[in-house]
Amino acid sequence: MSDIKTEAPSRGEMLKRLRETHAVSVERTQVLFRAQKQMQQAICQFIRETPKTVPEIAAEIGKPSHEVLWFVASLKKYGIVVEAGMCGDYPLYQRAKEAQA
């Protein structure tokens, strides 16, 4: 038996290794994250004062309506956006802060 003990890597070293191992996915996700942030800000800005439908938001920010719906659904799930009535066959969405004020 050898007396030499191998010490477990420290948390800092493990995190460094993790960053190296996942460098590609971290970089890809950071690009995705920046795009998501822009989209979410654009949506929230447009529906701050007046509730809007998904096609109205899509036309305003120049993005496909299915993408806008996905973002609106995610913002609604986390309480940032709420439904604020209907306009014809389309639900209206507004930023929660202003809708509840």
Add this chain to the structure above:
Amino acid sequence: MDNLHVDTLVVGGGIAGMQAALDLADQGFQVALVEREPSIGGKMITLSKVFPTLDCCSCITTPKMSAVAHHPNIHLLTYCELQSIEETGSGFHAAIVQKPRYVDARKCTGCRECEYACPVTVPSPFDRGLGAYRAIRVPFSTAVPQKAVLDMENCILCGKCEKECPAGAVDFTQQPEPFEIETTTIIAASGFELTPLNAKKEYGGGKLRNVVDPLMMERFLAPTGPYGRVLRPGDGKEPTSIAYVQCAGSRDQTLGVEYCSRVCCMYAVKQAMLISGALPMADITIYYMDIRTFGKGYEQFYQNAKAMGVEFVRGKVAAIREDGEQNPVIKVELTEEGRIVERTFDLVILSLGMTPAPGSNGTTSTSLSASLGLPLGTDKFIAIPAPNANPCASARPGIFVTGTAMGPMDIVDSIVTASSAASAASAYIREHQKEAVYA
């Protein structure tokens, strides 16, 4: 993770796997239930209601999930991958890997503070990609166990979750942990997948936003669904005309799915009835070749749907295209009238069929059967050599099959076969124990 010695290893934590595990555990046997996802519940926990009773799915599934998690004789192993199975003299030896959650499950309380802090939003497979969750999250509101899991592929390693977690449970240093299970019997309960939405280019090849699969519609109808109401995913419009295309992924030689998937008629009828309740003004049309209502109370259920105003039209849909307003336009041959017509709808649901679940590595539908050394039937589901005499016995002694791992079936039949497989496994274990005593 410690190695385990159990009487039965159940592979798959859907309704069939859970029922089989509970039946055996209630008889006093030690059971290990291995599930590759972070939560048990399978497909059933994603559904809105069941046919023909229209009971809430969650109300049936959640107590079973909870019972599995709290049963003293069940070792619940979620987020684990089965790597290999070897036969030993006394049973089987399974090699399993616990995938890293990057969250200490013993510390995590399921409070979701990490999820609220996480800045990255990703499509949620629980909502068929139509809803979203965060890179770190509790998979869904009734997940068992209520523990967060971090998706490293979509993490920017910003550390916000770690800072916000009141229990100090986030652990970026976790690694995959291999462990082993010795077992006398195995029950395969690996479930099913739908025929891919993009399988038929005649039906838009998955590119038409307002042509959806039936599990998407289940999520629209569920109170916890992505929109909280029935909306079409193309632009968020509340649909006023909806069509179902039956046999869109079954009974089709061109797809290699020649069999009837058995549940499509009934789930279409059920969803049509639920839509009638959610959207009373909507016109609902079901295009069918023939309606198969084989189970107890199913024919009456179908007649009820007709009485509620759901329109059933015998016809074969040849093609689906989109008009300028994202409305699906279907071209259908009305077989009783002998003519072809085009009709425009707000939303179309393809009644897709059942195919075997993909393997643990996601590359092949047969990897579980390959790991278990089980032959497949012509339909690619696990073969049952003597379905009349031993309806759940596989070709290998000691390995039993349940639920949709053996072929398309509904929830009622999945539960029946689960109890049947548990009973067969129980008899096998007792016989095995007797042999060990007299040896």
